[in-house]
Amino acid sequence: MKIGVISDVHSNILALEAVFQDIQKRKVDLIVCTGDLVGYGPYPNEVVEFIRKNNILTVMGNYDDAVGYERMICGCDYPDPKDMENAAISLNFTIETLKEENKKFLRQLPYEMILKFEEKSIMFVHGSPRRLNEYLKENSKEAQEVMEDFKYDILVCGHTHIPYVKRYGEKLLVNSGSIGKPKTGSPYANYVILNISQEVDVEICSVNYDYEVVAKEILKNGLPEKFAENIRTGKA
Structure with missing residues (x-):
């Protein structure tokens, strides 16, 4: 069983389309x-409608929750006041731009999903099983x-x-990265493939796409210049 896992699309339809094509070439059985x-990105409706059209199994992220329920904050950790200000601009833009039917779709997303293949049980969440917006960074106390x-x-x-x-012993923790707003130091979209058999093999994949188009569209829509820089550099 091959499962392609994508995450943190963040209104970046070009990255989503490029990754979807790459996953199809690799002949996975399921996308989650x-x-x-x-x-953050300029294409919220296009992304939600792509996910809906292709019946991609999806769990709720903290940003999906914030936009779906039109909350005042997105639940991210921003110690820098300027980053907090930019996040507010992003949240307001997305709430104002997203169609009501797409907000309804976000509100209906589950907080977690549990699937079983080849006697292996897999839980999919956004942040952690404890909180929607908890960061499970590699080798962190929270992950442990x-x-x-x-x-x-x-x-x-x-x-x-x-x-x-x-x-962690017999258990495996996999972070699926981000296709729409990577923080790896590369602008390439990244995702993972789980190959489930008696053993579990995980491949981290990266995909190039025309991120300059997305960066220019971010600026065209009046979103912060830092968002365009993030897209171009893959840096937070």
Whole structure:
């Protein structure tokens, strides 16, 4: 069983389309998204409608929750006041731009999903099983705590925008990275493929796309210049 896992699309339809094409070439059996379809980028409706049209299994991200329910904050961790101001601009733009039917879709997304293949149980969440917006960074105290009490075989999350694979005894923690707003130091979209058999193999994939078009569209829509820089550099 091959599962392509995408995450943190963040209103970047060009990255989503490029990754979708790459996944199809690799002949996966299933695609799962670990949330944050919207925010930061200029194409929220296009992304949600692509996910809906292609019946991609998706769990709710903190940004999906904030936009779907039209909250005042997105639930991200921004110690810098300027970043907090930019996040507010992004949230307001996305709430104003997204169609009501697409907001309804976001509100109906589950907080978690549990699937079983080849006797392996897999939980998909956005942040962590404990909180929608908790960061499970590689080798972090939070990740260690979560995996100590984890009752399934594999935990797949997103939210940090940096893909990684970490084993905790017999259990596996996989972060699916970000296709729409990577923080790897590269503008390429990244995602993971889980190959589930008696053993579990995880491949971290990266895909080039025309990110300059997205950067220019960000500026055209009056979104912060830093968002365009993020897209061009893959840096936070």
